[in-house]
Amino acid sequence: MKPARQAAEHEPIARVLPMLTVPHLDREFDYLVAAEQSDDAQPGVRVKVRFHGRLVDAFVLERRSDTDHAGKLGWIDKVVSPECVLTHDVRRLVDAVAARYAGTRADVLRLAVPPRHATVEKKTPAVLAPLAAAPVDTAAWAAYSGGERFVAALRETRAARAVWQALPGESWPARLAEVAAVTVHAGRGVLAVVPDQRDVDLLHGAALTRLDADRVVALSAGLGPAERYRRWLAVLRGDARFVIGTRSAVFAPVAxxxxxxxxxxxxxxxxxxxxxxxxxxDVAMLRAHQLRCAAMIGGYARTAEAQALVRSGWAHDLTATRHTLRAHAPRVIALEDSAYAHERDAAAHSARLPTVALDAARAALAKHTPVLVQVPRRGYVPALSCAKCRAVARCRHCTGPLSLPGRDAPGAVCRWCGREELALRCARCGSDAVRAVVVGARRTAEELGRAFPGAQVITSGGDDIVASVPERAAVVVSTPGVEPVADGGYGAALLLDSWALLGRQDLRAAEDTLRRWMAASALVRSRADGGVVAVVAESAIPTVQALIRWDPVGHAEAELDSRTEVGLPPAAHMAAIDGAPVAVDALLAAAALPEGADVLGPVDLPVGARRPAGIAPDVPVARMLVRVPRDGGLELAAALRRAAAVQSARHDQEPVRIQIDPLHIG
Known part of the structure; x- marks a missing residue:
């Protein structure tokens, strides 16, 4: 017979948060701590507890001497590890993110704390030498108004906040590494969040030239579980002082x-x-606000959300003067909408590569410099239609869009189910002739190879991403975001198929288009060095005008003004509720929405949005939108969070997905 367990002598009760994702169980529960567990079962450690007869993971939040539970308490089954992996600061951030986004803390904790790797955790960490302070050259920040004051504030460990507008041609990894080194040498930790692995590698390489390798840690999803946990532990234990990672690294426990x-x-x-x-x-800004630390958002372009931070006074501008900007920016040309321009090149507005773009490319190649061609779509021919009636070619099995994978492909392939269609015939008119609706990067590379027979054609996109190209006559065809860096900069850039970006039915279409164009244009040489950017779009379009003037701040200001007029984020908060119409109506009926909330819809899911998990394929899905003023966001999230918990406890409706300020509203 097993001896009776003895409760811990001091604070025998642990308040724990089980990792249960159902909304109505997102709360703390009290458990007894055995005497032999008392030393290890401290706040922040992982434990296992019995919950409704099954063993579940949980985190200890606090130790107590009493409980408000009237019944009998269960025992903590096991202390998984004595390592305190949930720090006080990260726990506060998790609570704030769950409240901001109407989610459960368990879901946020899965993003914040990686799975345990026992072997790595048991290894004795190496003893690092004390960090030696070294001078950091920050002269490049003098090109920005307020740049030197921002660096001085970091040296003095003050909580300066800024939105940085990087100059075209600027080495952003070098600039971020410089301010990181200044902060680390001042005795504070630094966290940098970048979009993808390519950016992580660039910033990590720049950081190693200014800081010791054992003080810099790169976190990303591509690492194996053991290596990722080893690096994360180095951050938790205070060894790493500069942490670089993708989106989940925003929760990294930097000391x-x-x-x-x-x-x-x-x-x-x-x-x-x-x-x-x-x-x-938003998570980064919440964290900076909670910790009263410095923060900086940087980019070649600017979002309306970043501009809203500047307008509110929470952050300051870090921008260069117009004189400095003109010295760094390339010359940008677009299609003119005038009688003279039409007479000079009548086919310019209908041609995919008008004369102005071809001339810019030929001039750059003649100087033995590479030319960048940005194409919005990858692949060969991503979309087909009937050549006679223009109906979109669709798969007979799943109605997905048909594409042509290559020049020598025997038939079209469905982009949804992958089935091959060898004999195409239009379902509407019966014609077997097809035409390309959209031309992809590989087909564009073929066309440019014929247009410039003496130049090498390089393609970057999909699984074949090229990091850099040498300084020679070459045509580089790339999809947005994976443009190779050219030694010495590109002589010219051609921005094709602008309609595919600007014509999207999306709130952020113009903002995202300018961001992609500026990222590519920033790789081009300055106007003084002969750099030219040719955008195949009418110059009268406001987004094109912002590129020509290189004025992302003005574009973001106008974007913010237009969203304020119609009550869209970031000027207001908006919740998107997706699910079966009956379930969505039940959730809204149970929610005590704040006063002044506008309920809009139902509407269809935006193109590309996934169906909520757990809903049968034959059940229709609709979206309802709830809009509140800027100061009502937390109240709206709390109301929806409570209603989701009530609906979850009843088990009488299909699951509903709640997204606060979704990236794509429609």
């Missing part, structure tokens, strides 16, 4: 955090696709 940096906050990959769908920018 004594002094500076939080975010690069290119308009990139879609910074929005978490898992519940509760937080955006790394």
């Amino acid at each position: 004594d955090l002094g500076l939080l940096m975010l690069w290119d906050d308009g990139d879609d990959s910074l929005a978490e696709p898992r519940s509760p769908y937080p955006h790394a920018r």
Whole structure:
């Protein structure tokens, strides 16, 4: 017979948070701590507890001497590890993110704390030498108004906040590494969040030239579980002072955090696709506010959300003067909408490569410099239609869009189910002739190879990403976001198929288009060095005008004004509720929405949005939108969070997905 367990002598009760994702169980529970567990069962450690007869993971939140539970308490089954992996600061951040996004703390904790790797955790960490202070050259920040004051504030460990507008051609990894080194040498920790692995590698390389390798840690999803946990533990134990990572690294437990940096906050990959769908920018700003630490958002372009931070006074501008900007920016040309321009090149507005773009490319190649061609779509021919009636070619099995994978492909392939269609015939008119609706990067490379027979054609996109190209006559065809860096800069850039970006039915279409164009244009040489950017779009379009003037701040200001007029984020908060119509109506009926809330809809899910998990394929899905003023966001999230808990406890409705300020509203 097993001897009776003895409760711990001091604070025998642990308040724990089980990792249960159902909303109505997102609360703390009290458990007894055995005497032999008392030393290890401290706040922040992982434990296992019995919950309704099954063993579940949990975190200890606090130790107590009493409980408000009237019944009999269960025992903590096991202390998984004595390592305190949930720090006080990260726990506060988890609570704030769950409240901001109407989610459960368990879902946020899965993003914040990686799975345990026992072997790594048991290894004795190496003893590092004391950090030696070294001078950091920050002269490049003098090119920005307020740049030197920002660096001085970091040296003095003050909580300066800024939105940095990087100059075209600027080495952003070098600039971020410089301010990180200044902060680390001042005795504080630094966290940098970037969109993808390519950016992590660039910033990590720049950081190693200014800080010791054992003080810099790169976190990303591509690491194996053991290596990722080893690096995360180095951050937790205070060994790493500069942490670089993708979106989930925004929760990294950096000790004594002094500076939080975010690069290119308009990139879609910074929005978490898992519940509760937080955006790394908002999490970073919440964390900076809680810790009263410095923060900086940087990019070649600017989002309306970043501009809202500047307008509110929470952050300051770090921008260069117009004189400095003109010295760094390339010359940008677009299609003119005038009688003279039409007479000079009548086909310019209908041609995919008008004369103005071809001339810019030929001039750059003649100087033996590479030419960048940005194409919005990858692949060969991503979309087909009937050549006679223009109906979109669709799969007979799943109605997905058909594409042509290559020049020598025997038939079209469905982009949804992957089935091959060898004999195409239009379902509407019966014609067997097809035409390309959209031309992809590989087909564009073929066309340019014929247009410039003496130049090498390089393709970057999909699984074949090229990091850099040498300084020679070459045509580089790339999809947005994976443009190779050219030694000495590109002589010219051609921005094709602008309609595919600007014509999207999306709130952020113009903002995202300018961001992609500026990222590519920033790789081009300055006007003084002959750099030219040719955008195949009418110059009268406001987004094109912003590129020509290189004025992302003005574009963001106008974007923010237009959203304020119609009550869209970030001027207001908006919740998107997706699910079966009956379930969505039940949730809204149970929610005590704040006064002044506008309920809009139902509407269809935006193009590309996934169906909520757990809903049968034959059940229709609708979206309802709830809009509140800017100061009512937390109240709206709390109301929806409570209603979701009530609906979850009743088990009488299909699951509903709640997203606060989703990236794509429609």
